[in-house]
Amino acid sequence: MTTAPALFARLAADLEQRLSRPATGPSAATWAAREPALAGIGRAADAVARCRTSDPLEARAALSALLRLAGDDRLAADAAMAAVIPALRAVAGGLTRAWRADPDEIDQATAAAGWERIVALAGHTVAWPDRVVAAGARDLVRDRLRSGTRRRPPDPLPDGDGDGPGMAARAPEGCERAEVVDLLRRAVEERVVTPAAVAVLWDLRAMRTPAADAARRDGRNPAAVRTQCRRAEAALRRHLSGGEPAGLADAG
Numbered sequence: 001m002t003t004a005p006a007l008f009a010r011l012a013a014d015l016e017q018r019l020s021r022p023a024t025g026p027s028a029a030t031w032a033a034r035e036p037a038l039a040g041i042g043r044a045a046d047a048v049a050r051c052r053t054s055d056p057l058e059a060r061a062a063l064s065a066l067l068r069l070a071g072d073d074r075l076a077a078d079a080a081m082a083a084v085i086p087a088l089r090a091v092a093g094g095l096t097r098a099w100r101a102d103p104d105e106i107d108q109a110t111a112a113a114g115w116e117r118i119v120a121l122a123g124h125t126v127a128w129p130d131r132v133v134a135a136g137a138r139d140l141v142r143d144r145l146r147s148g149t150r151r152r153p154p155d156p157l158p159d160g161d162g163d164g165p166g167m168a169a170r171a172p173e174g175c176e177r178a179e180v181v182d183l184l185r186r187a188v189e190e191r192v193v194t195p196a197a198v199a200v201l202w203d204l205r206a207m208r209t210p211a212a213d214a215a216r217r218d219g220r221n222p223a224a225v226r227t228q229c230r231r232a233e234a235a236l237r238r239h240l241s242g243g244e245p246a247g248l249a250d251a252g
Contacts, residue, residue, distance in 0.1 A: 051079075063080060081118055085114075092107045113137035
């Protein structure tokens, strides 16, 4: 079994070793002659470095050039894959947090899906290649997960054990923190309320954050925040058959 960092690190190391060989020099020279965005490179690994430059326009132009070259050059496809590994690692991490599935399987599926997207795009000009490859890989893996796994709702109340800096760790004095957090998390899992609504409810009622402050922080209208909070309270009360979540202030 592997973890995401290990899998992607090994893949990156393997590609780096192959793309750094002196034998890739003739291919790199051909790429440089055909694609202005790759001018001046000496080895295939230099093309990958060009795709990771701090200038986003230059980086996208280099990756787009590699995808065009990949239509008839497998080495260019390998270079494109090496360039998007950081984005694929991020995609795998996001999918792992959102789905009830083996993280190792998600890592492998994401890497495979990234390669599928590169092969599909080979020979074509892509304006936003990094985003297109990453988003395409994410969608492919997500579609496969939907067919065989259940989505894990996002956790709006991190650090439920009270040891971390999350909202649950800052519950007001007198609040039965573990009981309230467990109730709210179960309400999210049972789809009584959405994770976003629970986050607002906790913020306004348990933390007593003014609606105007919460709205300003999230770029929303205060009235919309208050309405979301009231609806969440009403849904919880109905779910509890008239009960009141312990430790939360009454709606006002």
